[in-house]
Every structure is written in structure tokens, then in C-alpha cells.
Amino acid sequence: MSEKKPSGEQWGSKLGVIMAVAGSAVGLGNFLRFPGKAADYGGGAFMIPYFCALLLLGIPIGWVEWTIGRRGGRFGFNSAPGIFSVLWRNPLSKFLGTIGILVPVVIYVYYVYIESWCLLYAGYYLVGEFDSLGKNPYAYSEFFKQTTGVNEDGAVFGQGISPIVWFFLATFAVNFIVIYRGLSGGIETFCKWAMPLLIVAALIVVGRVLTLPEQPIPESWQKSMPVVLSSNEWERTRAKLIDPSVNVNQARGLVRSEFERFFQHPDSIHQGIPFAPPAGFLKTDDGFATALAEIRDVGQGNRYREWLGKVEASLNFDEKRTLQRLERRQMRVDQAISRWRERHPDASNSHDTAIDPHLESQRVDIEAARKAIVTHHIAEPLPSLSREMRKLSIAEDRIEPAQLRAAAIEVAEIPRTVNNGLGFMWNPDFSELRNPEVWLEAAGQIFFTLSVGFGIVINYSSYLKRKDDLVLSGLSASSMNEFCEVCLGGMVAIPATFIFLGTAMTLDVVAQQSSFGLGFNTLPTVFASMAGGRWFAVAWFFLLFLAGITSSLAMLQPAIAFLEEGFKLKRHASVSVLGIGTLIASLLVVYYSKDLLVLDTMDYWVGTFMIYVLATIQVILFGWVLGIKDGFKEMESGAEMRVPRLFRFIIKYVTPAYLFIVFAAWIFQNAPARIADVVTNPVVRTTVLGMIGFWVLLLLLVVFADRNWSKEGRGAREIES
Amino acid sequence: MTTAGMIMMIVSTASITTLTAYCFWRVLTLPNPKDVEHAPLDIDTRDR
Structure with a gap:
């Protein structure tokens, strides 16, 4: 029953x-x-x-x-x-x-x-x-x-x-x-x-x-800041940024406070000028050093900017996508290196670049692939910002890879449309x-x-x-x-x-x-x-x-x-x-x-x-x-x-x-x-x-x-x- | 968006949507248990 x-x-x-x-x-x-x-x-x-x-x-x-x-x-x-x-x-x-x-x-x-x-x-x-x-x-x-x-x-x-x-x-x-x-x-x-x-x-x-609707692509902050800030504000900021005694960390704080000031200004929201903060590699020490070197060495900075424009125009859609993928992979390698260094404090103390050979090899491969794409269509060599980057304590052998990486992120930007947004996901x-x-x-x-x-x-x-x-x-x-x-x-x-x-x-x-x-x-x-x-x-x-x-x-x-x-x-x-x-x-x-x-x-x-x-x-x-x-x-x-x-x-x-x-x-x-x-x-x-x-x-x-x-x-x- | 991306998106979303729609169609068209269960007097056993 x-x-x-x-x-x-x-x-x-x-x-x-x-x-x-x-x-x-x-x-x-x-x-x-x-x-x-x-x-x-x-x-x-x-x-x-x-x-x-x-x-x-x-x-x-x-x-x-x-x-x-x-x-x-x-x-x-x-x-x-x-x-x-x-x-x-x-x-x-x-x-x-x-x-x-x-x-x-x-x-x-x-x-x-x-x-x-x-x-x-x-x-x-x-x-x-x-x-x-x-x-x-x-x-x-x-x-x-x-x-x-x-x-x-x-x-x-x-x-x-x-x-x-x-x-x-x-x-x-x-x-x-x-x-x-x-x-x-x-x-x-x-x-x-x-x-x-x-x-x-x-x-x-x-x-x-x-x-x-499609959104406009902002220029990098070091180029757009002079446009969106008042001339007084920019001159004051620039004076600090070019001060040789200002290191990367202090510069990061300065830039951030300028962003705060810009975004908090009631009219800024409606200005319609695209303005984006540093992100990803561009907000790391190496990425910031590249941007600072561009501001400090004006002549070379302008040549670098022109070169970027030519590279950007020479790349096709697939090459830009490949650069995006390479960046993502390098971010993952960076995370793995950081974890490895946490586990091996002695190795990182003894030599700055001492890392797991497998990770090192992955990093070298990614940097080589990136360089091949960025420089493939253009005969003009990369205008080096090494003089200023050296002063910012960037190791000599890291200067060119850092500059190429920052460049790749900028030139890999594609139109900000729904189609490309879905593409990023799918x-x-x-x-x-x-x-x-x-x-x-x-x-x-x-x-x-x-x-x-x-x-x-x-x-x-x-x-x-x-x-x-x-x-x-x-x-x-x-x-x-x-x-x-x-x-x-x-x-x-x-x-x-x-x-x-x-x-x-x-x-x-x-x-x-x-x-x-x-x-x-x-x-x-x-x-x-x-x-x-x-x-x-x-x-x-x-x-x-x-x-x-x-x-x-x-x-x-x-x-x-x-x-x-x-x-x-x-x-x-x-x-x-x-x-x-x-x-x-x-x-x-x-x-x-x-x-x-x-x-x-x-x-x-x-x-x-x-x-x-x-x-x-x-x-x-x-x-x-x-x-x-x-x-x-x-x-x-x-x-x-x-x-x-x-x-x-x-x-x-x-x-x-x-x-x-x-x-x-x-x-x-x-x-x-x-x-x-x-x-x-x-x-x-x-x-x-x-x-x-x-x-x-x-x-x-x-x-x-x-x-x-x-x-x-x-x-x-x-x-x- | 590349053609391969479009294909992956359409195949993924279409297959999930189809499966969901099929399942809910089956669930919603199942006979109500109350309509299927009969009281003893409703069942004709043909036992005369």
C-alpha cells in the first residue's frame, strides 16, 4: 500500500x-x-x-x-x-x-x-x-x-x-x-x-x-591628454612627467590623478573626446616607460608616432588579430613568470631575467612573432626611445621588445563595432x-x-x-x-x-x-x-x-x-x-x-x-x-x-x-x-x-x-x- | 568578425536554442497527468 x-x-x-x-x-x-x-x-x-x-x-x-x-x-x-x-x-x-x-x-x-x-x-x-x-x-x-x-x-x-x-x-x-x-x-x-x-x-x-553604433578609437593617453586637458593643466602635468627625477611609479600616479580630474569634471562626460586610461601592458612599468620616453624625447617621440601610423596602415585585419592573440599569450606567460618568481625568490633576486627556461622560450617566441608582423611591411626601422628608457631603468635587452609590444597594442586596434566586439568573443x-x-x-x-x-x-x-x-x-x-x-x-x-x-x-x-x-x-x-x-x-x-x-x-x-x-x-x-x-x-x-x-x-x-x-x-x-x-x-x-x-x-x-x-x-x-x-x-x-x-x-x-x-x-x- | 567566428557563434547559439526549444516544446505539450489518470468508473474494462 x-x-x-x-x-x-x-x-x-x-x-x-x-x-x-x-x-x-x-x-x-x-x-x-x-x-x-x-x-x-x-x-x-x-x-x-x-x-x-x-x-x-x-x-x-x-x-x-x-x-x-x-x-x-x-x-x-x-x-x-x-x-x-x-x-x-x-x-x-x-x-x-x-x-x-x-x-x-x-x-x-x-x-x-x-x-x-x-x-x-x-x-x-x-x-x-x-x-x-x-x-x-x-x-x-x-x-x-x-x-x-x-x-x-x-x-x-x-x-x-x-x-x-x-x-x-x-x-x-x-x-x-x-x-x-x-x-x-x-x-x-x-x-x-x-x-x-x-x-x-x-x-x-x-x-x-x-x-x-560604432565608437571612436581614442589615441594613446600621451597624445590625447594635451587635447582633453586645459593647456595649463597639461603644461603642469607635462613639466612633472619630463622631470628626470620622476620615476615610472610617480608618473603613473600623476597620470591617474589627471584621469580622475578629467572624468570628474562635470562637462567632461559630454565632451565626446575619446580618452582611455593605460591598460594591460601599457600600465606596466615597461609600458609606462615607453610612454614617458615618448613624452620626454619629443623629436624621437614624433618619429616613433609617425612610424606607428605607417605600420598601422600596412597591417591587414588578420595580422591585427594575430597581434591581439600574441598579446594575450604574453600576458599569460607574464602571469606564469610572476607565479614562478614567487615560488623561486632566490632566482629572481640573483638575476632579474632569470626565469624558467620553458617560459623564457615561450616569451622569446612570442616577441619574435610580434616583431615579424609589426616590421614585415615596413622598411623603416623602429625609431628607438632607448635613451630615455635607459634613464627609466629599463634593462638594455628589454628596451626594443617593450617598445614593440607597446606599439603592437596600439596598431592592433580595430574599429569598435558590434561585429568586431562579437568577433573578440567568438x-x-x-x-x-x-x-x-x-x-x-x-x-x-x-x-x-x-x-x-x-x-x-x-x-x-x-x-x-x-x-x-x-x-x-x-x-x-x-x-x-x-x-x-x-x-x-x-x-x-x-x-x-x-x-x-x-x-x-x-x-x-x-x-x-x-x-x-x-x-x-x-x-x-x-x-x-x-x-x-x-x-x-x-x-x-x-x-x-x-x-x-x-x-x-x-x-x-x-x-x-x-x-x-x-x-x-x-x-x-x-x-x-x-x-x-x-x-x-x-x-x-x-x-x-x-x-x-x-x-x-x-x-x-x-x-x-x-x-x-x-x-x-x-x-x-x-x-x-x-x-x-x-x-x-x-x-x-x-x-x-x-x-x-x-x-x-x-x-x-x-x-x-x-x-x-x-x-x-x-x-x-x-x-x-x-x-x-x-x-x-x-x-x-x-x-x-x-x-x-x-x-x-x-x-x-x-x-x-x-x-x-x-x-x-x-x-x-x-x-x- | 571572421567567417570562422561567425560559424562558431551561429552553430553554438543555434544548437543550444534548438535543444532548449525542443525540450520546452516536449514539456509543454505533454498531456496533463490529471487528463490521463481515470477514476475507476471511467475505465471501461469490457467486463460485462
């Missing part, structure tokens, strides 16, 4: 559960992380490893989670410890299941804070609060730092409570209320409205970006496919975007009925997430950044690999340059907020289910307990905001490391413990579409192997530095200990919950029709 599920919770409709699962997957990463990764790792070529990972990792793991969740639900369990205990009848299994609670709760603790940034930006744009910041990229960067308290711990509570705290509390309250209202009445209803609204908001922004560089890092990054992106290994899907699917479809629902939720990521996310951030900020700035943004930098520093500058940008910014940050909240709503449900089924708590009681606990933890994240170190540590160890672990456990439990035959029988029960037989082989062998390789490579790349941080940095250590403490608490709770389950006989037999 059939019994009703003990929790009494269930989904209202098939579309509702798909929207809720898709909502949990669609997040800020779809709109900020994906475009940065794709543009950085081969453009359109990135989509090849991306789709491979989707087929071999994302969709199969998604189906696995849907299946084991529904199976656990049939035995009266909705939380990972219970679900794992019926999947693998071993005392260890329920303890492994605690990861399925740990991960979403910890992510929730910091994710709600990020959501509140989006809400604050949307609100501020709505009331015109950002109008005073104009197009000043530094101002947005400072605003972000002040708002989020990056500069020091407790900054948002000092000198009166900062507005972000109120936005955080509002965001927390919205989450709490929706979760409090229950699975169907709260989460499902909210997602059924929020997801279409999110797509409409995204389509509005995409429509704006794809219809942008033009493929198939040579990147030989780089293993590209395959790892693509797999990582699929993993995070589909929220596999978060413990959410197994919880959501546990509320399904025995004969409810899993295969079509799982595929629908995954495809909707992919639609938001590829078709919407791939059309906004990078193309818009390129159109308004150009090649050097976009390369810089991409190289930094910072979703926050792109979302909260770069894009506001872009919106400030766009006609009607304020309103499109409202739509953009509101959609990011919706993307965030539809994800966070899902994150407490696994823990709520655990408290309900393990300790007989009513929903309202379990939501309240979790609400108070997560509010305290979130406020600690808000308080300890310096460099966002606490947030970053939680994101690394739980939001990345542990989800790999959980996904691997799930795939092994499905393919090797439950068994492929029984697993697929379970998966296809009630299915509205058949899963191709090939996926039996994929899930049993390919997906676990793929996961192991990606995980091992990822640990090899990142873990040593992160472990060193845990040892040396007290903030990181305390954060990690806090998370371990929470995990230990969950392990203890599972012991007590298991006793209750044994008394009830829960999990011994199927209970639902």
Missing part, C-alpha cells in the same frame, strides 16, 4: 521543477564568468571543449543526480545523507552525504552577500546615484571597494552602517520569506516568475548591445586547443554553471513521484541554463566592453579573470558610455540579482530537508534555525571583508573543491555501487525520452575518468598555494577551521538523525506510490 511522503512537500508542476532547477543553475557565472573564460581561452574554439564537457560531464552528472534523488525520495529521504544511505547500504554513506548539505549552506552564506551587491547597483542606477561617477573607471573601482568593504575589515560597519548592509538584509529577507513559504508555494512560484523575467531583462540588454583560435589548460577551464565552467555537485538537484528531485520524468526534465533544465549562458551571456559583457573600451582594456579585463572586476568595475564604465545606459544598467544588475536569488533559494532546501526528516522539525522551525545560523555566518562574511578573503576562501574550499568531491562520489555511487543496469532502469522509469545507450558507457567510465583528470590537474595547479595560505594566513586558517567545524557538527547531527531513522524504520522500504 502506498504512503504519502513524510515531508508532505512536493512540486506543483513539471514546468515548475524545471524552472526551479534551471534557476538554481543560472547564476552570475553565466553572465560574467563564461564570457571571460571563452574570450580568454580561444574564443569560438573554446566551445569545442565546452560542448565536449557538456556531453561527457554536465548532462550525465545532471541525470545521475536527478535519478539518485528521486530514488532516495521513494524511501522517504530528501537530504543527501539519507539518500546516500539507501543508495549504498554502508554506514559510511550517510556521512559522505553531509557534503551535500555542507556545500549549499556554505555557498549560501557568501552568495547572498554577492546578490546584495547586484541589488544595490540596480537600485542605485534606478535612482541615478551613479550619474556623478560618469565614465571614470577608477571611480567605479573605488566605489566597489568602498561598498563591499574590500579595503579593511569592518569597513561597512564603521562610521555608520553602510548602505550595503541594508541591501544585504533586504536580500536576506527576500530569500528567507520565499524559502519560508515552502517548496511549491515559495521557491517554485518565485522561479516560475523570476526565470522568464530574467530572460526578458537579458534580452533587453542583448538587444541594446547588438544595436550599438573568433576562434584553434591553436588554443593544444593547450590542456583550455580543456580544464571548459570542464570547470560546465561543472560550475550546471551546479552539479552542489547537492541541490538530488534534493529537488527527491520530491518527485516514482513515475515522474527525469530525463527530459534534467535535459530541459540544463539546456535552459546553457541558453542563458551561451546565447545571452555570450552576447553582452565582452562585446560591450570591446565596443566602448577597445582592445587593450578588453584584453586587460579578460586577463584578470575576475568576474567581479568585469561585472562591477568594467561594465558600469561601459554603461556610462552608452546612450540610455543607466536604464540598461538597471536591467542588467536586476537580471544578475534574479540570477543570484534563484540560485540561493535552492541552497538551504537540502539542510531544511535534513532537519525535517532527521529531527522531526516543522518547516517553519527548520527554516528559522537555518535562517538565524546563516544570518550570523553571512554577517561575519560581510564584516570580514578585507580583500574579500573570507569569501574567496569559502568559494575555493567548499564552492569549488568540495563540489568536485561530491560530484565524483555521486557518479561512482550511481555507476559502480547502484550499477549501470539498475541505475538506468531507475532513470528511464517514467522517462519521456530515452537516454542513448552510449551514456551507459560514458557514465560508468568516461565521466569518472574525466572528473579525476580535471580534479587532479586543478589540484596540481591551485592547491599548493592555497594550502600555503591556510598555513600562513590567520584569516584563511580561521575560515577553513570554521567550515571544518560546521562539517563536524553535520557529522554529529547525522549520528543522531540516523538513530531516529532506525527507530522509525525509515529507509528500510519504499513508501511512495
Whole structure:
């Protein structure tokens, strides 16, 4: 005889559960992380490893989670410890299941804070609060730092409570209320409205970006500054810049303060003169030295400028694109050299150019390729700025490469049109496919975007009925997430950044690999340059907020289910307990905001490391413990579409192997530095200990919950029709 | 934008859009479970 599920919770409709699962997957990463990764790792070529990972990792793991969740639900369990205990009848299994609670709760603790940034930006744009910041990229960067308290711990509570705290509390309250209202009445209803609204908001922004007019290309700052500044201001600045006692760092500060002055002038915003700050290599010591040498040696500087004009006119589109790619590769080599030097302090102290021979060889190859392109069509030699660059302490053998690199960035500039903006994002560089890092990054992106290994899907699917479809629902939720990521996310951030900020700035943004930098520093500058940008910014940050909240709503449900089924708590009681606990933890994240170190540590160890672990456990439990035959029988029960037989082989062998390789490579790349941080940095250590403490608490709770389950006989037999 | 870039963009977005549209078409055109489930008296067993 059939019994009703003990929790009494269930989904209202098939579309509702798909929207809720898709909502949990669609997040800020779809709109900020994906475009940065794709543009950085081969453009359109990135989509090849991306789709491979989707087929071999994302969709199969998604189906696995849907299946084991529904199976656990049939035995009266909705939380990972219970679900794992019926999947693998071993005392260890329920303890492994605690990861399925740990991960979403910890992510929730910091994710709600990020959501509140989006809400604050949307609100501020709505009331015109950002109008005073104009197009000043530094101002947005400072605003972000002040708002989020990056500069020091407790900054948002000092000198009166900062507005972000109120936005955080509002965001927390919205989450709490929706979760409090229950699975169907709260989460499902909210997602059924929020997801279409999110797509409409995204389509509005995409429509704006794809219809942008061509933007003018500014000259380098050393040429445009005399035009945009008043003659007095420029003469004063120039006098300082040509002072031999002024070094590169002091010059950088001077230029920056002039930018501040220009952008903060109320009329400057409307002058229409394109003016861009130094970016990428052009803001490094070598890049700045080149610019300073041009200003200081006027005669040679003018010859150099004329030469640049001739080179620029001689290059075709493909050659300019190749120069852009070479610059990006060199940025990556520079980052690797910098990491190598951190690991080998003795080598860098002994000789400035002493680096890993492999990296040195890559750098030499890139510089040779660049020189060949830049000087290919033109017989006139490069007018050297060596006399001044030498005075600025640039090593003799680095002068020509530095000058050629600065030149290449300028001559590689292409018209700032929508077509070229999309090209920056989508033009493929198939040579990147030989780089293993590209395959790892693509797999990582699929993993995070589909929220596999978060413990959410197994919880959501546990509320399904025995004969409810899993295969079509799982595929629908995954495809909707992919639609938001590829078709919407791939059309906004990078193309818009390129159109308004150009090649050097976009390369810089991409190289930094910072979703926050792109979302909260770069894009506001872009919106400030766009006609009607304020309103499109409202739509953009509101959609990011919706993307965030539809994800966070899902994150407490696994823990709520655990408290309900393990300790007989009513929903309202379990939501309240979790609400108070997560509010305290979130406020600690808000308080300890310096460099966002606490947030970053939680994101690394739980939001990345542990989800790999959980996904691997799930795939092994499905393919090797439950068994492929029984697993697929379970998966296809009630299915509205058949899963191709090939996926039996994929899930049993390919997906676990793929996961192991990606995980091992990822640990090899990142873990040593992160472990060193845990040892040396007290903030990181305390954060990690806090998370371990929470995990230990969950392990203890599972012991007590298991006793209750044994008394009830829960999990011994199927209970639902 | 190069031809290869255009192809990669169109193939990627079109394949995802097609898959999404197909999935949602299938989901939205599934019969309502309430219309499929019959009360015992509605089922004609032809057992006279």
C-alpha cells in the first residue's frame, strides 16, 4: 500500500521543477564568468571543449543526480545523507552525504552577500546615484571597494552602517520569506516568475548591445591628454612627467590623478573626446616607460608616432588579430613568470631575467612573432626611445621588445563595432586547443554553471513521484541554463566592453579573470558610455540579482530537508534555525571583508573543491555501487525520452575518468598555494577551521538523525506510490 | 568578425536554442497527468 511522503512537500508542476532547477543553475557565472573564460581561452574554439564537457560531464552528472534523488525520495529521504544511505547500504554513506548539505549552506552564506551587491547597483542606477561617477573607471573601482568593504575589515560597519548592509538584509529577507513559504508555494512560484523575467531583462540588454553604433578609437593617453586637458593643466602635468627625477611609479600616479580630474569634471562626460586610461601592458612599468620616453624625447617621440601610423596602415585585419592573440599569450606567460618568481625568490633576486627556461622560450617566441608582423611591411626601422628608457631603468635587452609590444597594442586596434566586439568573443583560435589548460577551464565552467555537485538537484528531485520524468526534465533544465549562458551571456559583457573600451582594456579585463572586476568595475564604465545606459544598467544588475536569488533559494532546501526528516522539525522551525545560523555566518562574511578573503576562501574550499568531491562520489555511487543496469532502469522509469545507450558507457567510465583528470590537474595547479595560505594566513586558517567545524557538527547531527531513522524504520522500504 | 567566428557563434547559439526549444516544446505539450489518470468508473474494462 502506498504512503504519502513524510515531508508532505512536493512540486506543483513539471514546468515548475524545471524552472526551479534551471534557476538554481543560472547564476552570475553565466553572465560574467563564461564570457571571460571563452574570450580568454580561444574564443569560438573554446566551445569545442565546452560542448565536449557538456556531453561527457554536465548532462550525465545532471541525470545521475536527478535519478539518485528521486530514488532516495521513494524511501522517504530528501537530504543527501539519507539518500546516500539507501543508495549504498554502508554506514559510511550517510556521512559522505553531509557534503551535500555542507556545500549549499556554505555557498549560501557568501552568495547572498554577492546578490546584495547586484541589488544595490540596480537600485542605485534606478535612482541615478551613479550619474556623478560618469565614465571614470577608477571611480567605479573605488566605489566597489568602498561598498563591499574590500579595503579593511569592518569597513561597512564603521562610521555608520553602510548602505550595503541594508541591501544585504533586504536580500536576506527576500530569500528567507520565499524559502519560508515552502517548496511549491515559495521557491517554485518565485522561479516560475523570476526565470522568464530574467530572460526578458537579458534580452533587453542583448538587444541594446547588438544595436550599438560604432565608437571612436581614442589615441594613446600621451597624445590625447594635451587635447582633453586645459593647456595649463597639461603644461603642469607635462613639466612633472619630463622631470628626470620622476620615476615610472610617480608618473603613473600623476597620470591617474589627471584621469580622475578629467572624468570628474562635470562637462567632461559630454565632451565626446575619446580618452582611455593605460591598460594591460601599457600600465606596466615597461609600458609606462615607453610612454614617458615618448613624452620626454619629443623629436624621437614624433618619429616613433609617425612610424606607428605607417605600420598601422600596412597591417591587414588578420595580422591585427594575430597581434591581439600574441598579446594575450604574453600576458599569460607574464602571469606564469610572476607565479614562478614567487615560488623561486632566490632566482629572481640573483638575476632579474632569470626565469624558467620553458617560459623564457615561450616569451622569446612570442616577441619574435610580434616583431615579424609589426616590421614585415615596413622598411623603416623602429625609431628607438632607448635613451630615455635607459634613464627609466629599463634593462638594455628589454628596451626594443617593450617598445614593440607597446606599439603592437596600439596598431592592433580595430574599429569598435558590434561585429568586431562579437568577433573578440567568438573568433576562434584553434591553436588554443593544444593547450590542456583550455580543456580544464571548459570542464570547470560546465561543472560550475550546471551546479552539479552542489547537492541541490538530488534534493529537488527527491520530491518527485516514482513515475515522474527525469530525463527530459534534467535535459530541459540544463539546456535552459546553457541558453542563458551561451546565447545571452555570450552576447553582452565582452562585446560591450570591446565596443566602448577597445582592445587593450578588453584584453586587460579578460586577463584578470575576475568576474567581479568585469561585472562591477568594467561594465558600469561601459554603461556610462552608452546612450540610455543607466536604464540598461538597471536591467542588467536586476537580471544578475534574479540570477543570484534563484540560485540561493535552492541552497538551504537540502539542510531544511535534513532537519525535517532527521529531527522531526516543522518547516517553519527548520527554516528559522537555518535562517538565524546563516544570518550570523553571512554577517561575519560581510564584516570580514578585507580583500574579500573570507569569501574567496569559502568559494575555493567548499564552492569549488568540495563540489568536485561530491560530484565524483555521486557518479561512482550511481555507476559502480547502484550499477549501470539498475541505475538506468531507475532513470528511464517514467522517462519521456530515452537516454542513448552510449551514456551507459560514458557514465560508468568516461565521466569518472574525466572528473579525476580535471580534479587532479586543478589540484596540481591551485592547491599548493592555497594550502600555503591556510598555513600562513590567520584569516584563511580561521575560515577553513570554521567550515571544518560546521562539517563536524553535520557529522554529529547525522549520528543522531540516523538513530531516529532506525527507530522509525525509515529507509528500510519504499513508501511512495 | 571572421567567417570562422561567425560559424562558431551561429552553430553554438543555434544548437543550444534548438535543444532548449525542443525540450520546452516536449514539456509543454505533454498531456496533463490529471487528463490521463481515470477514476475507476471511467475505465471501461469490457467486463460485462
